[in-house]
Amino acid sequence: MRKKFTYFFFHLFFVTHKMENFIRFLVKSSTFLEFLLLEALALFFVVSSDGFQKNVLISSCNSVVASVYDAQAYVEDYFSLREQNAILAEENASLYTTVQKELIQDLLNTQLESDFDCISAKVIYNSLHKFQNYIVINKGSADGVAPEMGVINNQGVVGVIKSVSEHYSVVLPILNNELRLSCRLKKGDYFGSLIWKECSSQIANLEEIPHHVLVAKGDSVVTSGFSEIFPSDILVGVVEEASLKENAANVDISVRLACDFQAVKWVKVIAYEHREELEQIISTIEKDE
Amino acid sequence: MNKFVKYSILFILLVLVQVLLLNNVKIFGIGAFLYVYFILVFPTSVPNKLFMPICFLLGLSVDMFLNTYGVHAAACTATAFFRPFIIKRTVQFEGIDSLDELTFKSLKRNYVVYSLILILLHHFLLFTLQAFSLNLIWLVLLETIFSTIFTFVLLMVVQMLKSK
Numbered sequence: 044m045r046k047k048f049t050y051f052f053f054h055l056f057f058v059t060h061k062m063e064n065f066i067r068f069l070v071k072s073s074t075f076l077e078f079l080l081l082e083a084l085a086l087f088f089v090v091s092s093d094g095f096q097k098n099v100l101i102s103s104c105n106s107v108v109a110s111v112y113d114a115q116a117y118v119e120d121y122f123s124l125r126e127q128n129a130i131l132a133e134e135n136a137s138l139y140t141t142v143q144k145e146l147i148q149d150l151l152n153t154q155l156e157s158d159f160d161c162i163s164a165k166v167i168y169n170s171l172h173k174f175q176n177y178i179v180i181n182k183g184s185a186d187g188v189a190p191e192m193g194v195i196n197n198q199g200v201v202g203v204i205k206s207v208s209e210h211y212s213v214v215l216p217i218l219n220n221e222l223r224l225s226c227r228l229k230k231g232d233y234f235g236s237l238i239w240k241e242c243s244s245q246i247a248n249l250e251e252i253p254h255h256v257l258v259a260k261g262d263s264v265v266t267s268g269f270s271e272i273f274p275s276d277i278l279v280g281v282v283e284e285a286s287l288k289e290n291a292a293n294v295d296i297s298v299r300l301a302c303d304f305q306a307v308k309w310v311k312v313i314a315y316e317h318r319e320e321l322e323q324i325i326s327t328i329e330k331d332e
Numbered sequence: 333m334n335k336f337v338k339y340s341i342l343f344i345l346l347v348l349v350q351v352l353l354l355n356n357v358k359i360f361g362i363g364a365f366l367y368v369y370f371i372l373v374f375p376t377s378v379p380n381k382l383f384m385p386i387c388f389l390l391g392l393s394v395d396m397f398l399n400t401y402g403v404h405a406a407a408c409t410a411t412a413f414f415r416p417f418i419i420k421r422t423v424q425f426e427g428i429d430s431l432d433e434l435t436f437k438s439l440k441r442n443y444v445v446y447s448l449i450l451i452l453l454h455h456f457l458l459f460t461l462q463a464f465s466l467n468l469i470w471l472v473l474l475e476t477i478f479s480t481i482f483t484f485v486l487l488m489v490v491q492m493l494k495s496k
Binding site: 073074075077078081082084085086087088089091107108111112115 | 384413461
């Protein structure tokens with residue numbers, strides 16, 4: 044017990060003695076005071092940084108600091124030049140194609156201007172996966188739209204106007220088996236009619252092409268221009284597959300449609316200028332028959 | 333070169349490297365604070381009374397850039413204050429005197445101990461002050477250890493480049 048106490052006191056004395064030495068050394072050198080002062084200042088900054096009254100002088104609002112960061116941003120801009128360039132080039136390309144598309148459409152319009160008039164309309168309803176698909180557009184009889192007018196977009200033929208109200212019209216698209224579209228194989232000038240039978244929004248069938256015609260995949264199918272509905276040579280689609288059954292009179296041709304019905308947003312209704320006159324003449328022929 | 337100019341340039345260079353470069357380099361969210369190199373390399377002949385305010389300014393300038401309001405200044409000042417004691421324990425213990433600038437080339441193993449202790453001290457103070465709470469003590473310790481390793485590796489790279 045005594046030994047332990049002695050040891051304890053000895054230890055205590057030793058430590059305090061050392062501590063005293065240490066403190067004396069610190070105070071004597073007065074470096075310690077300076078240390079405390081600087082620490083106090085630093086901690087004052089830390090504590091006073093809470094709340095709204097942030098010290099502007101020791102934050103990056105300081106003009107020297109701000110200018111250094113400015114310089115950094117200036118240099119970093121150069122490193123991202125390649126990336127920025129790519130973004131700009133992409134944007135440029137997409138703008139270029141839109142401009143070109145518009146130019147082509149303008150050309151198309153001027154070509155049509157002679158006897159066709161175009162009414163542009165927006166698609167407000169579109170069905171794709173039914174047996175009888177319909178499209179509704181936002182132009183009607185008030186805008187000059189009438190039944191049996193052709194509807195196209197920049198890709199190709201969309202369909203034919205079925206019925207009109209004052210401000211809206213129903214379009215019978217190619218994707219409806221009610222529609223038979225008079226078409227022509229551009230290569231060889233053979234005529235046939237396009238009917239949609241499948242339940243795919245991209246494929247339709249071209250019928251009435253005689254069996255001796257050689258049809259190849261990729262041949263384009265265009266409008267015949269035989270009616271007052273469409274002018275001639277508007278793209279309908281390209282031949283996807285042609286097959287000849289034994290003893291059949293006609294070739295079975297499936298056509299990949301040019302118009303992407305899934306994405307059709309804007310269309311043009313083709314209004315034939317002398318439409319009523321033509322209709323009258325056709326009806327007289329029918330009467331004669 | 334004049335020592336004053338030399339260390340002034342080193343001061344500015346280290347602050348800029350720290351702020352512009354290392355501040356953006358984080359490995360698993362852990363950054364390095366290489367500007368401590370200034371405290372490690374500063375001539376031992378300069379009295380602590382002058383050394384401490386310089387380190388205070390060093391920390392404060394880093395604070396200005398990082399918006400940490402005096403945290404770095406406090407850590408730097410404390411590190412500067414304790415440096416002579418650490419040098420006594422690690423370097424002069426071996427009887428190497430009259431070395432003004434402490435480098436790895438001249439001290440080898442002792443330099444590793446000396447720099448590790450100083451970096452650890454600095455980083456521990458820094459993270460403790462930043463956390464300002466005892467609840468995060470394990471997080472602070474972990475961050476201190478990993479950040480110390482990161483800084484130490486960078487310091488060794490600098491030493492190797494210098495000795496070449």
